[in-house]
Amino acid sequence: MATLQDYRDERVRKLEELQQLGVNPYPATSHRTATAKQVIDEFATREGQTVTVTGRITGLRKFGKLAFIVLRDMSGQVQLFLHAPDVAELDAASGVLGMKQLNLLDTGDFVEATGEVIKTKTGEVSVGVKTLRLLAKSLRPMPLELTNKEERFRRRYVDMNVNPEVRERFVRRSKFWQATRNFLESEGFVEVNNTVLEATAGGADANPFISHMDALDQDFYLRISHELPLKRLLVAGFEKVFDLGARFRNENYTEEHLPEHNAMEWYWAYADWEDGMELTERMIRYICDATWGTRQFTLMSGETVDFGADGEHFPRISFVGILKEQYDIDVFESSIEDIQAKLKEHNLEVEEVDNRIRSLDKLWKKYRKTLAGPAFLIDMPVFMQPLAKVNANDPRLTEQFNLVFGGSEMCKAFSELNDPVDQLNRFREQQAMRDAGDDEAQMLDIDYVEALEYGMPPACGLGYSERVFWSLEGIPAREGVPFPQLRSEIDETTKAIYPDLNL
Structure with a gap:
């Protein structure tokens, strides 16, 4: 043969x-x-x-x-x-x-x-x-079929030839991001691309990748979020600004997460979270229309989600209320021991470095899996969100909303905290968590606090990643990027063809 x-x-x-x-x-x-x-x-x-x-x-x-x-x-x-x-x-x-x-x-x-x-x-x-x-002239024949997932990911250029529907998915991916740009630009937002290497990784709870810049003889982090540089631009005088590009989080692969992925964040001066929710409803519908020509989707889980007609508002669900109703946990009063007891009762992992925030989040995420959505998650406690403004109606809560569908939080947004004193205090709390062993807690960014001291207008900001696209395509994360990272490997045929290279 x-x-x-x-x-x-x-x-x-x-x-x-x-x-x-x-x-x-x-x-x-x-x-x-x-x-x-x-x-x-x-x-x-x-x-x-x-x-x-x-x-x-x-x-x-x-x-x-x-x-x-x-x-x-x-x-x-x-x-x-x-x-x-x-x-x-x-x-x-x-x-x-x-x-x-x-x-x-x-x-x-x-x-x-x-x-x-x-x-x-x-x-x-x-x-x-x-x-x-x-x-x-081609030197290797294209296979007639390619179904092995590992082979498909390693030779995606072959996969897209043998399985043209895979290539068409990436055409839609391009349309998805173009629709995002088109919508925001039509609303008066200006795209500003910021640096990927940062002296301090901020804007999200994530473990960063670290690199070293020889020119400055200093370690830098690959950004985990677009947030803090964009809000510095609000200080600089921009009123509607967004950035779209890669971000990096040094975490494991899952069906919903990749260590490297594309994301977008926008920031809107003189707007609050209510303005942000209305804009988000219009934006997601515009993107669905432009990318797929429909607002109804069957997700990978088999659930269906319908983003509805123009003018309809997504329902709102309370983080505090859900944990009370589903687990009899008072977000503010229940002890860490009571919360961890609930984790064990629901077969959720309890780790040595778990703190109150991580434990509450695990309970919420278990319930979240049951939500088809779309819905806005609201009533997030101040101690769980170091970058959001306090809710005027309840100082224990922030003015934050997360778009939830398909059992996941797909967009996070809030009225931005612009009080430099409050911001520094929350950074101190996050830094204490890092010092206690939580590698995903946010770093204290004194340069950002300094920027706020020059004055930042009230604003709303929102971010989402291409997980929105993967979910609506009904595919796991690695199917949703052209060339997912894999452990380096060279096949035996290539080694035999080029013996002088000592591969």
Whole structure:
């Protein structure tokens, strides 16, 4: 049975034969005038016209003086019809191949074909080829199918060829983020991209990645959030600002989380959390319409979520109320021992470094899994959110809302804390938790406190990651990024092909 290396050896032989003929197997130029989809969809107006199409060969059959090639580009596929008397002979200088050189082509090769738009005797729309040029010779054959998850993730470029629906997902991912930008810009927000390396990692509860900058001989953190630099921009005079890009959290892979992922945060001066909730309702609906053309989704869990009609408000649920109703826990009064007893009762892990915040959060997350949503989670205690403004109606609570659907919190937002004294005190509390062993507690950022002392207007801010996209696609996290990180590994075939590299 032929191995991958056998197939590769045969293609290398063909490559060498092409080179001996004087053909450049990897020319720099091509001259496409129509996509495969245009040829098919616009046949009525293009019939008889000469077009040039380009793409990858996915099928090749030759019958004497006739040959049929299936050509695929990103738009779709079209048939190339080759009739020997009509096809130009070999012209090595131009990279043109004749019928006699078709045996040097393989599936996976990229070619350029010029000819008339026709229909064959079987009624299939085709390009009647006059000239055929080689654009790139492939040395490894594409598999007919690819289902092994590990292989799919390692060779996503193969996965997207064999499973085109995977590639289409990333087209939608692009639309998702473009829709986010379009909506915010239409609302008057300005995109400002801030640095990824930060002297202090802040804005979220997460363990950061650490790097070292030789130029300054100082350690820096890869940002875990976009938040604090954006709020510094409010101090600088921006009134509506957002940033969209990668953030990094040194945590384990789950179906909902990746250590590196894209996220967006916006900040809106002179707005509060009520304004933010109304904007969020409109934003998520706009994004759903622009990306999927629907507001109704079936999630990976099998649950359905419907974001409803314009003007409808999402229901609100109370963090304090849920923990009282579901677990008989008073968020403010129950002892840590009582809370941990409830964790054990509900088969939730109790760790040595667990504190009140982490323990309450575990109880909430267990209940959260039952919520299809959408809904806004409100009534978050001050001690659980160091960056949010105190609720004017109850000083124990913050003006925070989290968009919940599919059993997860997908957006976090609040009226931003702009009191530098209050902010410093909350940072002190978080730093004490870090000093006690909580690596995810927030760092004390004195530079940010200093910025607040110059004055920041009242504002609302919101952030979400591409977990929103993964959830609405109904896929786990690693399916939702083109090239997920994996432990480095080189397969045995590659090692055998390049023994001199000592891989």
